Amino acid sequence: MSGASLPSRIGPYLVERRLGAGGMGEVYLGYSVAGEPVAVKVIRPDRTDPHTRARFEREATIARTISGTGRVARFIEADPFAELPWLAMDYVPGRPLSDVVKDQGPLSTPLVASLGALLAEGLAAVHAAGLVHRDLKAQNVILGDFGPVIIDFGLGAFVGASKGSLTQAGVVIGTVRCMPPEQALGELEVTQAADVYGLGTVLLYAATGHYPYDGARWEAVAAQVVNAEIGPDLSGLPDELAPVVSAMLAHKAEDRPSLEEVTRQCADLMRLLGTSPARARRALIQETTPKDHPTMVLPQPDTPMLDRLDSLERLLREESASPAENIPVPPSGGESGPDTESDVENGVENSPPPVQKPEPGSGIPAEPTPQRGRPPASRRVADELRKRYAMGPALAWSKR
Helix, strand or coil: CCHHHCCCEECCEEEEEEEEECCCEEEEEEECCCCCEEEEEEECHHHCCHHHHHHHHHHHHHHCCCCCCCCECCEEEEECCCCCCEEEEECCCCEEHHHHHHHHCCCCHHHHHHHHHHHHHHHHHHHHCCCCCCCCCHHHEEEECCEEEECCCCCHHHHCCCCCCCEECCEECCCHHHCCHHHHCCCCCCCCHHHHHHHHHHHHHHHHCCCCCCCCCHHHHHHHHHCCCCCCCCCCCCCCCHHHHHHHCCCCHHHCCCHHHHHHHHHHHHHHCCCCHHHHHHHHHHHHCCCCCHHHCCCCCCHHHHHHHHHHHHHHHHHHHCCCCCCCCCCCCCCCCCCCCCCCCCCCCCCCCCCCCECCCCCCECCCCCCCCCCCHHHHHHHHHHHHHCCCCCCCCCCC
């Protein structure tokens, strides 16, 4: 994709390039004014009804409080009431687990056990804050120098916001091959057991290269997922992993183990296989992170981007003094059907460029000029939606 088709700016971040796309929308590599790389996700318009925006605001507020683990990409900020909602998270250098398995083949049993223990610990911190990821899959696990990190946390607010239906505007909510039966049946408030199931699909894929259910169309896959008489496909799964993975993929949520049990079982398995959790983690990193791979390096802004960031700094100062219009450009289209494969690494759909004027003699596109005297689009949208749905400025939240 050429740079001309990229949005120049999303919220307070300048966009350098597109990282991926999928059923939820698009993700871009952006930079803060200080030059910090971030992954900025822009949500598709058909995922932005008032119910979803409200849930996103609630969960984005809570997501900032998550601590105690490095296994979940840090949530930075979000604007759920922008014309196209967006959220910014730490850019995680590394490769998706799905790419690693495709390139190198399934992981060995000790490495899968290490992956399970590490990710279960990370998810426990998310659950301790009262949140559920809802869209765990191999594409949402990045392997790098630190080990596995879960990304796309926060987008779960969109994944779980369907009102009693598997589809919303013709798009599957979540990744059907990795979702538990209760989510495929359209339950509004899935529990932490949904993430245990999702983690089970990740471990099965890591060990075998396939998911528990598959088919040519999402409807066929969903029919298998919700049918208690059809067990998951565990072909190729090593015998040592079968007890823990099969329990995680139990049809009924109450039959699945807790994350603490998963961590303990994986740790016991590593010792049974003649290694320790710490040694297995080191081996996992060594075998999945080629040092010469470009995605392993944290990106840095080049000279043209530094010039643009200087301009952005001045523009943000002006906007803080006089509120400006900052409306993201809607996507130009893209896939409208269900995402049975799954979202790409950090992904969403294409956006046409905002109107830009070249800076004389610089060769660098100018940033959009703000319109004076009007409140930001996100504030106006938020006020309108809150008034319509009688929402207070601080939306209530209760633990699931």
